[in-house]
Amino acid sequence: MTDQKIDVIGFGNAIVDVLAKCDDAFLEKFEIPKGGMILIDGDKASAIYADMAPGVEVSGGSNANAIACIASLGGHGGFVGKVAADALGEIFRHDLKSMGVEYETAPLEGGPETGRCLVNVTPDAQRSMATFLGAAGHVTNDDVDEDQIARGEISFFEGYLFEQPDARDAFVRACEIARKHGKRTALTLSDASVIERQGATIADFVRDHIDILLANEAEAAALFETEDLAVVAEKARIMAPLTAVTRSEDGSLLIPRDGETVDVAARRPDALEDTTGAGDAYAGGFLLGLARGYDLPRAGALGSLAASEVISHFGARPAASLKKLADSAGLL
Amino acid sequence: MTDQKIDVIGFGNAIVDVLAKCDDAFLEKFEIPKGGMILIDGDKASAIYADMAPGVEVSGGSNANAIACIASLGGHGGFVGKVAADALGEIFRHDLKSMGVEYETAPLEGGPETGRCLVNVTPDAQRSMATFLGAAGHVTNDDVDEDQIARGEISFFEGYLFEQPDARDAFVRACEIARKHGKRTALTLSDASVIERQGATIADFVRDHIDILLANEAEAAALFETEDLAVVAEKARIMAPLTAVTRSEDGSLLIPRDGETVDVAARRPDALEDTTGAGDAYAGGFLLGLARGYDLPRAGALGSLAASEVISHFGARPAASLKKLADSAGLL
Numbered sequence: 001m002t003d004q005k006i007d008v009i010g011f012g013n014a015i016v017d018v019l020a021k022c023d024d025a026f027l028e029k030f031e032i033p034k035g036g037m038i039l040i041d042g043d044k045a046s047a048i049y050a051d052m053a054p055g056v057e058v059s060g061g062s063n064a065n066a067i068a069c070i071a072s073l074g075g076h077g078g079f080v081g082k083v084a085a086d087a088l089g090e091i092f093r094h095d096l097k098s099m100g101v102e103y104e105t106a107p108l109e110g111g112p113e114t115g116r117c118l119v120n121v122t123p124d125a126q127r128s129m130a131t132f133l134g135a136a137g138h139v140t141n142d143d144v145d146e147d148q149i150a151r152g153e154i155s156f157f158e159g160y161l162f163e164q165p166d167a168r169d170a171f172v173r174a175c176e177i178a179r180k181h182g183k184r185t186a187l188t189l190s191d192a193s194v195i196e197r198q199g200a201t202i203a204d205f206v207r208d209h210i211d212i213l214l215a216n217e218a219e220a221a222a223l224f225e226t227e228d229l230a231v232v233a234e235k236a237r238i239m240a241p242l243t244a245v246t247r248s249e250d251g252s253l254l255i256p257r258d259g260e261t262v263d264v265a266a267r268r269p270d271a272l273e274d275t276t277g278a279g280d281a282y283a284g285g286f287l288l289g290l291a292r293g294y295d296l297p298r299a300g301a302l303g304s305l306a307a308s309e310v311i312s313h314f315g316a317r318p319a320a321s322l323k324k325l326a327d328s329a330g331l332l
Numbered sequence: 333m334t335d336q337k338i339d340v341i342g343f344g345n346a347i348v349d350v351l352a353k354c355d356d357a358f359l360e361k362f363e364i365p366k367g368g369m370i371l372i373d374g375d376k377a378s379a380i381y382a383d384m385a386p387g388v389e390v391s392g393g394s395n396a397n398a399i400a401c402i403a404s405l406g407g408h409g410g411f412v413g414k415v416a417a418d419a420l421g422e423i424f425r426h427d428l429k430s431m432g433v434e435y436e437t438a439p440l441e442g443g444p445e446t447g448r449c450l451v452n453v454t455p456d457a458q459r460s461m462a463t464f465l466g467a468a469g470h471v472t473n474d475d476v477d478e479d480q481i482a483r484g485e486i487s488f489f490e491g492y493l494f495e496q497p498d499a500r501d502a503f504v505r506a507c508e509i510a511r512k513h514g515k516r517t518a519l520t521l522s523d524a525s526v527i528e529r530q531g532a533t534i535a536d537f538v539r540d541h542i543d544i545l546l547a548n549e550a551e552a553a554a555l556f557e558t559e560d561l562a563v564v565a566e567k568a569r570i571m572a573p574l575t576a577v578t579r580s581e582d583g584s585l586l587i588p589r590d591g592e593t594v595d596v597a598a599r600r601p602d603a604l605e606d607t608t609g610a611g612d613a614y615a616g617g618f619l620l621g622l623a624r625g626y627d628l629p630r631a632g633a634l635g636s637l638a639a640s641e642v643i644s645h646f647g648a649r650p651a652a653s654l655k656k657l658a659d660s661a662g663l664l
Contacts, residue, residue: 054400054427054649057389087419087445095386113419317386
């Protein structure tokens with residue numbers, strides 16, 4: 001038992017990424033949408049993996065990547081997500097705990113292996129993902145810890161995991177606990193396809209339980225059924241107390257229900273190497289800023305800073321200390 | 333049963349590398365010699381890993397890296413080495429088989445986990461390694477396949493694995509089979525510390541069983557007890573039919589028992605990023621050349637080419653097709 005305050009607790013898929021190079025024919029053969037993400041079962045994962053080039057393994061998961069950024073910024077993060085009691089699970093756990101993240105979710109016993117995301121990179125540097133959720137999809141109410149949520153400023157949920165019915169129940173329970181303790185909740189929509197599949201269910205969840213909604217332009221367009229950002233802002237104000245719409249090199253829009261829209265500039269990276277994880281990193285910086293009580297422009301700038309570091313190198317977690325960068329930029 | 337010819341069959345440690353950044357104090361705390369390699373037990377591996385920064389996992393093992401280079405050159409390689417029936421073992425196997433390497437060694441049942449090498453990289457880009465052999469040390473006579481050795485031109489042994497008594501017995505058996513079928517044998521000394529610990533044992537093994545000896549300057553100095561390369565050459569001619577001494581940017585010396593020493597130039601890399609794996613890559617290119625019947629200058633040049641590619645990027649296995657590079661250079 002500890003009484004240490006947590007800035008942000010993430011609830012997401014506990015996934016190890018397997019990165020390898022491929023050509024376009026490979027993606028076609030296995031019907032992996034280029035630049036997108038599909039969920040696959042264990043048999044298809046085995047078939048794809050058997051045909052993949054030699055790879056590199058690295059801890060991933062959208063929400064966990066955001067929490068890693070929070071830790072790199074010097075914040076205290078927590079994570080809730082399910083691995084199996086196997087070597088990949090140990091790797092995933094190590095990589096968060098070694099950054100100081102509180103991660104105590106019990107491993108899944110007697111179920112599938114730790115989840116993995118098969119990331120195939122074509123010569124044009126696009127990443128196409130096929131995810132075998134494995135143990136990751138087995139988050140339940142039992143993994144929700146009231147004490148931990150009460151110590152956290154913001155509980156942050158991953159849209160990808162929202163698609164698992166048991167996990168969705170756990171999200172609702174965690175949100176209720178957060179509200180009871182006067183804490184805030186946040187959701188990233190993760191991918192436009194999540195909205196297509198979940199439709200009204202996810203909109204209802206946002207309206208009923210979420211204080212801070214994060215979406216990129218495509219996800220916002222899918223949710224609000226318009227590409228007109230003025231209309232997006234209007235509808236977002238009705239749906240959530242605060243919405244952040246990320247717009248790649250055009251920065252982000254922060255849309256509070258009861259205030260003016262704030263236009264946040266993107267931060268130019270030293271080099272543009274790999275955009276994977278940009279949205280996760282933005283979420284990490286932005287939510288840490290909100291947890292610390294920063295105003296919207298400063299919280300948004302912290303998100304832009306984290307994103308600019310992550311896209312400057314290969315890999316979705318920060319390679320340099322984000323705290324040092326943010327200190328130099330006067331943002332912490 | 334197949335009758336496909338194999339260029340080189342490697343016998344070595346089946347190891348997955350875990351790479352992370354550290355500072356000098358970390359190395360001191362765990363008594364890891366800077367730039368060197370120590371063997372550790374499972375408890376120490378757990379203690380070091382718990383304290384390590386977030387990492388990246390990638391298949392390794394000195395001999396397996398050489399075989400990966402042979403496959404990348406378009407050669408047909410085989411590998412004998414022991415993993416456990418776990419996720420890291422699957423990764424190691426996949427990364428060789430996906431390159432077309434014949435790798436059918438049965439996984440270890442009921443023993444330790446798949447071996448791993450904890451590679452800690454200090455800010456000066458030096459790599460310091462702590463290796464938990466795990467299943468890798470459990471190679472025995474049962475893993476030696478007469479049919480496979482008979483199909484191979486050269487059987488290539490790793491000095492690191494020579495230190496395990498059961499594996500050493502397996503090496504002797506494999507050498508006897510190779511001789512019986514009129515095939516050649518090769519050994520890399522792996523590290524000067526191996527010679528310090530094994531002394532006369534390894535010298536006797538070379539004299540009795542090895543046709544091609546590979547060593548870097550430090551290893552040759554330890555084995556022949558002199559740093560004078562002329563004396564090294566004299567003693568090498570007595571010990572083995574052919575010796576290759578690698579000398580980093582000074583290239584390599586090829587010392588046939590019954591001929592003149594051949595001086596092979598190093599090949600300048602596009603960029604010098606990480607020298608790990610240079611010796612393994614050289615061994616791969618050189619042995620493939622010998623297996624194909626190339627003369628010494630051409631086989632040595634193929635070794636230099638493979639090494640120059642591997643040191644031009646982070647990681648010990650080739651990132652580009654070595655076959656394409658060697659074709660352009662007119663070496664295949």
